[in-house]
Amino acid sequence: MVTLPSQPGVRTQLGELIEMRHRVREVQIFSTPGRRSPLIGLHHSKLRGRGVDFDQVRVYQAGDDVRTIDWRVTARTQEPHTKLFHEERERPIFIMVEQSHRLFFGSGLVFKSVLAAQAAALIGWAALEHNDRVGGLVFGDNEHHEIKPRRSKQSLLQLLNRLVRANQALHSEAQSDRDAFGQALRRAREVLRPGSLVIVLCDERALTDSSEQQLSLLARHTDLVLLPLSDPLDHALPAAGLLNFTERGAQLELDTHDSDLRQAYRSLAEAREARWQRLAQKLGVPLLPLTTQDELIEQLRGYLHALRPRKPQ
Incomplete structure (x- = not known):
């Protein structure tokens, strides 16, 4: 792998993902002997004894x-x-993380692809500290790389190394497989044993009829946590006048002063968010959308605090 020059927020480096292990204590993702994670128990009830x-x-x-x-x-x-x-202790934790050209974008603190990598690393280190077996699947535009869950630092480092390779190879002109997410989910269904915990980190726009069906099938035998990623510009267009977009020779010009256009764009984003919410409710799984606008740890801490059961008065 040829390592590109360091571009903070644009591309990630292996050292950066390794350093995420020092931030595990800042947010309680998994239970400890004295404290119970609010994620646990939200999605076990429908198949008691699984996990x-x-x-x-x-x-x-x-x-x-x-x-x-x-x-x-x-x-x-x-x-x-x-x-x-x-x-259950030492349960397999499988981190599915997207690194495709549609994530190679960001107007906030980092690119979506970097946010996905940071979140995967943080969850991986937290799982290893929790004494769980960690593995995963890195999928992109035309390929995927699978790491079998093991309770070892080497397994996690192998996953992070694959993640960095995929991240370093990203560019905006990549030819994409429109069903890459669905194919990755089908592969996960083939290799994962019942009771596994599956962490899904993907672009918010990845949810299609096919991938939604695959997630529903996967949820029958595993526990899911859904973390769709977005950028502020995925949800709202600025009133910036004429904008020109080019992709593989095709050109598009948009007049962002057109209020009807901006409203239609915003409505599409709201429909995507609502679809994720309906799916999470149907499957009974946690939904933790992540945005490039805010810092990762703060977002996770906010979600976990909101999920924590309130003590009776």
Whole structure:
């Protein structure tokens, strides 16, 4: 691999992704003995026992999943009891991260491709510290690279190295496979065992009928966390006058002073966001959209704080 000159925010380097291990303590992604991550438990209930271990039995409380009622204890005590579960240790964590030409763009702090790489590295180091097996799949315009989950630093470094290679090779004129995301999801379904936790980092625009179907099928046997990536310019056009766009010889001119055009553009973005929200609700999985506008750690910390159950007054 030929390493390109350092371009902070535009391209990532292996050293930068390795340094992300020092930021793991800044945000609690996975549970620790004294603290429970709010991501855990949001999406295990529909297939109890998948990715979780039995912990204890306690008296049933309002809001508990009726499917977890322990009928033997209930019959013996004549009072409803429910089973409690805790997160399984050393579960396979599979990080799917996109590095395609549509991510090679950014008007915020970093390019979307760099944000995806940083998030993948942070989650990978957090999983390794949590004693889980880490692997993943880096997919781009015309190829993908798969790393089998292992509980070793070498496996994570192999994933990060592949991620950097793909990132360094990005350019705006790449020929893309329109169904690259769907193909990557099909491959994940083939290799992942039930109970795996799948982290999906992809462009917000990657969700199509095909990929939505593949995500629904994948969610039947694994647990998902969805992190679609976007840039402020994906959601709103500035009133900047005439803008010229060129791609592989084709040219397009837009008059961004046209308020109808800007509204139509904004409506498309809102429809994409709504589609992700509907899918996450249907599958019962966490949705954590990331933007290049804000710092990664702050975004994740905000999401996890919002998800954390409130203590009763």
